[in-house]
Amino acid sequence: MDIVVFGAGALGSLVGGLLARDHHVTLVARDPHARRVAGQGLRVTGELDARVRPRATTDPTPADLTCDLALVTVKAYDTAAAARTLATGDPAVVCALSNGLTEETLVAELGDRVLAGSATYGAELVAPGEVRCTGVGRIHVGELDGGTSERAARVAAAFREAGLDCEADPGMPRRRWEKLAVNAGINAVTALARVENGALADGPARDVAHRAARETARVARAEGVDLTDDAAVAAVDTVVEETAANRSSMLQDVERGSRTEASEINGAVVDRAPAHGVATPTNRTLADLLRAWEAAGIAE
Numbered sequence: 001m002d003i004v005v006f007g008a009g010a011l012g013s014l015v016g017g018l019l020a021r022d023h024h025v026t027l028v029a030r031d032p033h034a035r036r037v038a039g040q041g042l043r044v045t046g047e048l049d050a051r052v053r054p055r056a057t058t059d060p061t062p063a064d065l066t067c068d069l070a071l072v073t074v075k076a077y078d079t080a081a082a083a084r085t086l087a088t089g090d091p092a093v094v095c096a097l098s099n100g101l102t103e104e105t106l107v108a109e110l111g112d113r114v115l116a117g118s119a120t121y122g123a124e125l126v127a128p129g130e131v132r133c134t135g136v137g138r139i140h141v142g143e144l145d146g147g148t149s150e151r152a153a154r155v156a157a158a159f160r161e162a163g164l165d166c167e168a169d170p171g172m173p174r175r176r177w178e179k180l181a182v183n184a185g186i187n188a189v190t191a192l193a194r195v196e197n198g199a200l201a202d203g204p205a206r207d208v209a210h211r212a213a214r215e216t217a218r219v220a221r222a223e224g225v226d227l228t229d230d231a232a233v234a235a236v237d238t239v240v241e242e243t244a245a246n247r248s249s250m251l252q253d254v255e256r257g258s259r260t261e262a263s264e265i266n267g268a269v270v271d272r273a274p275a276h277g278v279a280t281p282t283n284r285t286l287a288d289l290l291r292a293w294e295a296a297g298i299a300e
C-alpha cells in the first residue's frame, strides 16, 4: 500500500515506521525529525525494534498526498489544519489514530473517505529519527457509523502484514467513546499526577480515572452509544495494565511544557454534557486544571 502518515511525531513515527517494513510510507513531519528520517532513516527502539527508510517531508505536494491510505496522527487540535492540507491531494481512504472525537472534523473536508480509528500503542519520540515503543497495544479501524466494509478489512490486513496488531471493528461508534473514556481517565490524571499509566492500577488516582470514565460513558449513552459505566471502567483498567510502563501522550506534553489535549478529551465530554443534563464534575476539574497550567505559559 501507498501510505501517508500525516503528523509523524511519536505515534505516527512508530506506526509509520512499522508499516514501512512492508509498505511504501511517506511521513509528513516537522524538522529536525523529518530531515533526520530523510537522511539517515528511522529507528524504532524499546519494546519493538526496526530500522526503516520511509520517505519524509515537511511540505507535502498534492501528488504526495494522493495515496491508498492517509493516517492522521496529529494532536486532535491540529486535525482541521491537517484535513485542509490532505484535501489538496486525493487520498483514497483517511483514518485518524488521534485521541478525541476527531473524525467529524476530517469528514467536513474529506467526506466519506474517512474511517474511524483508535490506537493503544505507546510511543515517545526520544530524538530526531528515533521513536521508542513503550507499549505494544492494538489498533482498530472501521466505519464511522459502524458495520463491516471491504476497505476497513483491507486497511487492517495491511497493518497486520507489517506486523502490527490491528483489527477491523464493526463497532467503531462504541469503540470511539470507549477510547474517549480511557483517555479522559488516564491521560489527564497521569499528566496532573506526573505518573506512568501503571500508577493508576490502585490508589486514589485510580478512583479519579474511574470517575472520569463513568461520566464519559453517561454522555455516550445520552448520545445513543451503548457504553455502560462498568465497560468504560473495565476499558481503563485493561489499558492501564497493558500500558503500565507508558508515559501517556498528555504526560509527555506537560513534561515538554506543550499544549495538551485536555480540551479535546475531557473538555469534549464536558461540552456535550449540558445538552443531556449529565453532570461531569470530574472531567471539568481535570480539564480546568490542565487549562490553568496551559494558561500559565506553555512552550509553543
Ligand SMILES: NC(=O)C1=CN([C@@H]2O[C@H](COP(=O)(O)OP(=O)(O)OC[C@H]3O[C@@H](n4cnc5c(N)ncnc54)[C@H](O)[C@@H]3O)[C@@H](O)[C@H]2O)C=CC1
Pocket (backbone or CB within 6 Å): 006, 007, 008, 009, 010, 011, 012, 028, 029, 030, 058, 073, 074, 075, 076, 078, 081, 082, 085, 097, 098, 099, 100, 119, 120, 121, 122, 123, 124, 125, 248, 249, 261
Ligand atoms: N504517543 C502515544 O503513545 C499515543 C498518542 N495517541 C494520540 O495520537 C495523537 C498524536 O500523539 P503524539 O504522537 O504523542 O503527538 P506528537 O506531538 O508527538 O505528534 C504529532 C506530530 O504532528 C506534527 N504535525 C502537526 N501538524 C503538522 C503539519 N501540518 N505538518 C507536519 N507535521 C505536523 C507535530 O509536529 C508533531 O510532531 C494524539 O491525539 C495522541 O493523543 C494515541 C495513542 C498513544
Ligand SMILES: CC(C)(CO)C(=O)C(=O)O
Pocket (backbone or CB within 6 Å): 099, 119, 120, 121, 122, 182, 183, 186, 187, 197, 239, 243, 246, 247, 248, 249, 250
Ligand atoms: C492508550 C494511551 C493511554 C497510552 O498511553 C494513550 O492513548 C495515550 O497515551 O494518549
